[in-house]
């Protein structure tokens with residue numbers, strides 16, 4: 183049914199317009215009490231498998247990756263699809279329009295997306311109002327269904343790299359009080375110079391400023407850790423040695439976790455004519471072609487950090503088997519995005535139920 187709707191309605195439509203249409207439809211359905219409950223009943227059936235990570239009670243291990251709900255306007259509606267956490271953002275200190283359209287493309291043969299959105303968002307102040315409103319809405323849900331809200335922050339495009347520290351601190355001041363966990367995004371390929379902030383010398387002062395600011399503005403963190411958990415999201419295109427260096431910095435700086443990975447600028451992960459198309463276009467690739475490197479980076483990170491840091495794996499997860507492989511490789515949580523565009527609103531629930539039943543099976547047969 184969804185693949186028919188996808189082909190007839192969404193494929194002829196610009197990908198970004200299709201995103202807005204489907205997200206708006208979901209939010210409208212969720213706002214009508216009976217319909218909202220019906221969506222939750224159908225999509226999120228048997229999706230509660232509680233797990234404590236980062237000192238927070240996650241309803242399950244599967245979350246929605248950053249970039250879908252950039253302004254934090256649809257947390258409750260998205261949780262009705264079964265997600266145990268929603269990472270909103272990337273949010274920047276100042277509102278910005280992002281890059282010119284078109285800036286989101288479907289690469290259907292590769293089951294991938296190419297995006298160069300460029301952190302289009304309404305800015306930290308507006309996002310703080312939106313998230314506060316969403317928090318009120320999810321507070322009305324039974325505790326076991328309440329999604330965890332991550333807030334992903336990035337650098338405002340017009341702010342010079344030399345002022346990045348105060349820009350991240352400004353976002354933290356506005357958003358940390360509303361975040362269950364915070365993510366420093368230094369890995370999007372669509373803000374010029376952003377990924378250079380992954381160098382240890384640039385990242386260290388950003389981590390310190392975000393941590394100190396969060397401690398100043400949040401008196402009673404929701405996490406049992408006693409502070410707002412702080413994670414850094416990294417790119418899949420880093421050389422292995424640089425990944426290891428970030429792991430060492432993360433442990434030294436006392437951050438709580440890493441998110442691996444953002445989209446890739448590597449076009450060789452694609453095949454056929456879409457590889458040629460993407461070679462001429464700026465932007466990051468997500469979806470199935472990213473899976474291999476994303477898993478590789480997860481293994482690299484886990485090999486270095488062991489259990490010292492929480493690791494959230496994202497990139498090319500297409501079914502419960504993939505999610506299971508990420509958990510088996512040491513991921514505490516798994517996020518999805520692109521596959522939902524191709525597989526539809528039942529996708530998160532399927533992954534959650536499949537992950538849990540495969541875990542039970544493996545446990546039953548004495549496996550890891």
Ligand SMILES: Cc1cc2nc3c(=O)[nH]c(=O)nc-3n(C[C@H](O)[C@H](O)[C@H](O)COP(=O)(O)O)c2cc1C
Nearest residue numbers: 247248249271272297444468469497498518519520
């Ligand atoms: C349209 C689009 C927009 C995105 N925007 C963001 C963003 O604002 N911040 C961020 O950290 N990641 C962003 N991402 C990256 C995703 O969070 C995720 O890391 C990536 O898509 C890999 O996961 P997937 O293969 O399951 O899509 C975006 C991805 C897509 C497809």
